[in-house]
Amino acid sequence: MKLGEGVEVAVHCAAVMVGLEKHSTLPAAALAEFHGVSASYLVKHLKALVADGILDSVPGPAGGYRLARPPERITLLDIVLAVEGRKPAFRCTDIRRRGPGAPDATAYVKPCGINAAMLRAEHAYRQALAATRLSDIVAEFQSEADPRSVARGCAFVASCQRKQP
């Protein structure tokens, strides 16, 4: 099983934006430099977060990105689904109906039990992701992380945020 790499940088970017002052934004180029990734790679993922209503994109030369709603209302599940899509990890191809001698469609009205079991496990995964809010991530970071790391994040936001008119 594999999650795309975009999830990591997307969660980190959203966490950084929690520190923005009201109406301020962060430009993609600054976010990319801070996280050591290319801007074009990052913009793809930021756009996915905008499309799912997690971020707002403010256009124009002083524009940038900011959270579209309070961090208490953004979960890890919201971010993972925005970046990775909403399809389940287990993709049932209805293999039970292939091969010679399979009965006709009337024998397969009920869902395949293997698919159902895999989806139950995926539901547990999604529930756990939904139980962690962006605000939890940031509160834990501020109280648990090394003070130098916290200070670096604060300094980055303070120096790179753009106040919108």
Place this chain on the structure above:
Amino acid sequence: MKLGEGVEVAVHCAAVMVGLEKHSTLPAAALAEFHGVSASYLVKHLKALVADGILDSVPGPAGGYRLARPPERITLLDIVLAVEGRKPAFRCTDIRRRGPGAPDATAYVKPCGINAAMLRAEHAYRQALAATRLSDIVAEFQSEADPRSVARGCAFVASCQRKQP
């Protein structure tokens, strides 16, 4: 998030093998035909199940595959890890340490909170997979699936199994 397609056919093959008589095996070619997949594709996944001790491979012209232990002791997690590998779906690249101005390694002794939260969710996923045994899958299939589908599976095993000397 995506699971490889091999998981589906691996679980279906293991479920079919529950119906084997003692000491009997099923050849890969027959399993491939029954599931409508190529034999070379299937053998790759059967070998992964053998490597993890879920299946036994019996060599020779009358050889084939069978479960290496009772289906009560094989879980969906065992099969998923055998086919997909044991690495977590979320691969932390320690992005917090990249970019200019990051403090030295002494600031990153504790694990990243984002990685920890992602791994907690993955633990819930794995626990749910571990709670479903191959015997549960087969018992549910026998009691819930369309009788034509159950009869097809039984007939396949009866006609294709090879008794080992």
